[in-house]
Amino acid sequence: MSAQFDIAVIGAGVVGSAIARDLSRYDLKVVLLEANTDLGDESSKGNSALMTEGHDTPAGSLERDLVVRGYQRYMTEAPQLGLPMRKTGAIMLAWTDEQRATVEKLVEEVHSEGFHNVHLLEGYEVARRWPQFRPGVLCAQWMPDEIIADPFSTPYAYVLDAVTNGVAFWRPWRVSRAERNARGWRLSNNRGDVLDAGLVINAGGIRADMVESLVGHSDFVMRPRRGQYILLDKPARAIHDIIAYPTPTPASRGILISPTIFGNVLVGPTAEEVEDRDDRGVTEAGLRALRQAIDDMVPSLRGMPVNTIYAGMRPATNHSDYQIIPRFDERWLTVAGIRSTGFSGALGIAEHVMSLVFPNVFDKQPVNPVRGVRVPDLSETSIRPWADPEKIGADPAYTDMLCHCERISVGEVRDALNSPVPPASIKALKRRTRAMFGRCQGFYCGARVQAMFDEAKVKRDA
Amino acid sequence: MRDPKVLIVGAGPAGLAAAAELTKRGVSDILIIDRDDAPGGLPRFCAHPGFGIGYSAIPRFGPEFSARLVRAVEDKNVRILCSTTMTALDNGPAVSITGPECGYRIIKPRTVILATGIREANRGNRMVPGDRPEAGVLTTGLLQQMVARSVPFPAAMKSIVVVGTEHVSFSAIWTAHHAGLKVRMMVDDGPRISSFRPVGWLAKAIGIDIRLRTHVAAIKARDNRVSGIVVDGPRGTETIACDGVVFTAGWIPEVAAVATGPVKVDGQTGGLAVNRAGLTNVPGVFAAGNVLSPLKASGSCAIQGRRVGLSVAKYLGSQS
Structure with a gap:
């Protein structure tokens, strides 16, 4: 007898997790399947962590609608989940007459589309407020409502919420076969595990096409786009503390320089179409482009110490818009091609998916009394546990520093390891706590963190 | 907890030697804090000879050198608090510390000696391109801590490449060798070995x-583990198969905890700027050892700690 579910969501990236969380509000048996050992371990771990209002998405697209809605929902729901945000605002800069013309046109367009807070700033105003930019700014588009957020805790919060409210989270569970049966689908993995689901939602991200091909669909072709980043150490934020990017060209949106919620400055991403969707390598050419972006925009950041370099992979397809394809006669729903706006769009996408599934597939209303969850606030702008008298008073483990660069205590790492959705790898633990994210990249505390991780794993497995 | 007369940040060779000298000069009421869980500093993890020269x-x-430095201050009105971190230093001097024994508090000692040492530049700091495997990219510090704390290496890690040819690079080789790893190659940008020549012959x-x-032009990985490195040199570009790479040296003074405060950093060395007596620009705040400028051997750090200890004793004498 195989496990029976009403709905199986494939993929625990930020999009699949948000969908699973919304589904947990219904009286249904839902399973969230993740091919990797942990959630958010593909495209969701390498983005710019910007929560965008949506005006930089194509007007009239589904992406625009869902990002706008995703942003609105995030504003309300993130604080309830304990997720931090900082409204730093964003600025798009023009140094040439040609760029100036583009910016002026964009401001006008965005205004007419209803983003009333976006406006044009003259060069002298930019130079006065943000002296760090390379001199000669002619004008800029100022977007005061753009936000930086926590890209790692967000999908974790969604999964934790979903699990707390009854969703099963199975990992690693890579769907290798899908067979149609009377109720819907029988899914199997390579270990011989089997489950039945009345509806399958494919939120397979960077591998969504492979899941589609299991059932014979090929509406889109993946065009994975790699984005390389340089992460600067914390002193950089004293120089630069706003999301900044150059005027886009038809070919490229350009490289951002932005503060992170953890108190660093991030430079990236590049945009390279790559053959191998798993090639998250960093290249000399990519680093050159990122250094050039620093010189072009904020030259004084040039000498700043670098914490690390890395690359993310955007799940883009041959289509510019999201690929949300309901095939309810086949009990199948595709949610793919969420190219680079998945973080901002996730809650909008989830809401859209609910509107497709209910009442078309299941004639149900949300019923469950929701059990609230809160995740630890990892942001640098909140009071850190080691400085919080209440936390320390209750448990001195919050003062016992494990990661000295980011100042993460034994208590915080222990809490993360005790989560109902425990991290399955050291890298996942890093994303849950920020430990080893700092300038030494775990080369100091790595051995102690590994020892704690191993001990917790042995205890769990016993 | 009372405010101590002298707060020493860092229980490595420089900090411990400073404490020993202070007690010898009749200064009591000394508190040493260290962020690690035991005192002794980096030599603690280097199980080979050559420490304390001079x-x-x-x-x-x-x-053994670490243990001797610790013993020298025992029972001498010196208190060592481990697992305790300085989080900020302001004028006064006022030092914020946090730790399981003391909690989070601001203490106001009459003098502070910063002896926070150095760390090695890792792969990210050096911006080495290539893949980013979960396992197999190390520094000497991590390698030695793993061995000292008996944390097992990734199963497949057998042969490694060491980047750098400084003293510490050979320290890494010593540790690797004794831990059963095969060192295939040493790679260095420079034209000659930076450590003693005979060590190279060995x-x-x-x-x-x-x-x-x-x-090192790139790191290669397969299945989230190191599979090789690409090196670029007189023989052209080659891929060297290995399953670990250890970045050594590339010293960076550990100034992060004070960098956002009033204590000045020397733009040239990257370390704290001090006068001849070891005094920083902040009254009452001294510094000693590798946090000033990197690349000093443990013996030199201890000698300097001793000298700054003497300066501080004189400073306290002139103040009272």
Whole structure:
């Protein structure tokens, strides 16, 4: 007898997790399947962590609608989940007459589309407020409502919420076969595990096409786009503390320089179409482009110490818009091609998916009394546990520093390891706590963190 | 907790030697804090000889040198608080510390000696391109801590490449060798070995291929583990198969905890800026050891700690 579910969501990236969380509000048996050992371990771990209002998405697209809605929902729901945000605002800069013309046109367009807070700033105003930019700014588009957020805790919060409210989270569970049966689908993995689901939602991200091909669909072709980043150490934020990017060209949106919620400055991403969707390598050419972006925009950041370099992979397809394809006669729903706006769009996408599934597939209303969850606030702008008298008073483990660069205590790492959705790898633990994210990249505390991780794993497995 | 007369940040060779000198000069009421869970500093993890040259009568093994420095201040009205971190330092001097024994508090000692040491530049700091495997990219510090704390290496890690040819690079080779790892190659940008030449001969004798004027162009990985490195040198570009790479040296003074405060950093060395007495720009705040400028051996750090200890004793004498 195989496990029976009403709905199986494939993929625990930020999009699949948000969908699973919304589904947990219904009286249904839902399973969230993740091919990797942990959630958010593909495209969701390498983005710019910007929560965008949506005006930089194509007007009239589904992406625009869902990002706008995703942003609105995030504003309300993130604080309830304990997720931090900082409204730093964003600025798009023009140094040439040609760029100036583009910016002026964009401001006008965005205004007419209803983003009333976006406006044009003259060069002298930019130079006065943000002296760090390379001199000669002619004008800029100022977007005061753009936000930086926590890209790692967000999908974790969604999964934790979903699990707390009854969703099963199975990992690693890579769907290798899908067979149609009377109720819907029988899914199997390579270990011989089997489950039945009345509806399958494919939120397979960077591998969504492979899941589609299991059932014979090929509406889109993946065009994975790699984005390389340089992460600067914390002193950089004293120089630069706003999301900044150059005027886009038809070919490229350009490289951002932005503060992170953890108190660093991030430079990236590049945009390279790559053959191998798993090639998250960093290249000399990519680093050159990122250094050039620093010189072009904020030259004084040039000498700043670098914490690390890395690359993310955007799940883009041959289509510019999201690929949300309901095939309810086949009990199948595709949610793919969420190219680079998945973080901002996730809650909008989830809401859209609910509107497709209910009442078309299941004639149900949300019923469950929701059990609230809160995740630890990892942001640098909140009071850190080691400085919080209440936390320390209750448990001195919050003062016992494990990661000295980011100042993460034994208590915080222990809490993360005790989560109902425990991290399955050291890298996942890093994303849950920020430990080893700092300038030494775990080369100091790595051995102690590994020892704690191993001990917790042995205890769990016993 | 009362405010101590002297707060020493860092219980490595410089900090411990400063404490020893202070007690010898009749200064009592000294608090040493260290962020690690035991005192002794980096030599603690270096189980090979060559420590304390110039300070001890004879060179010692790393852990032994550390233990001797700790013993020298025991029972002398010196309190050592481990697992305790300085989070900020302001004028006054006022030092914020946090730890399981003391909680989070601001203490106001009459003088502070910063002896926070150095760390090695890792792969990210050096911006080495290539893949980013979960396992197999190390620094000497991590390698030695893993061995000292008996944390097992990734199962597949058998042969490694060491980047750098400084003293510490050979310390890494010593540790690797004793931990059963095979060191295939040493790679260095420079034209010659930075450590003593005979050490290089010894390394060659145990079969290590030393490549000079050569840099690491990329790291290669398979299944989230190191599979090789690409090196670029006089022989052109080659891929060297290995399952671990250890970045050594590339010293960076550990100034992060004070960098956002009033204490000045020397733009040239990257370390704290001090006068001849070891005094920083902030009244009452001294510094000693590798946090000033990197690349000093443990013995030199201890000698400097001793000198700054003397300065502080005089400073306190002139103040009272």
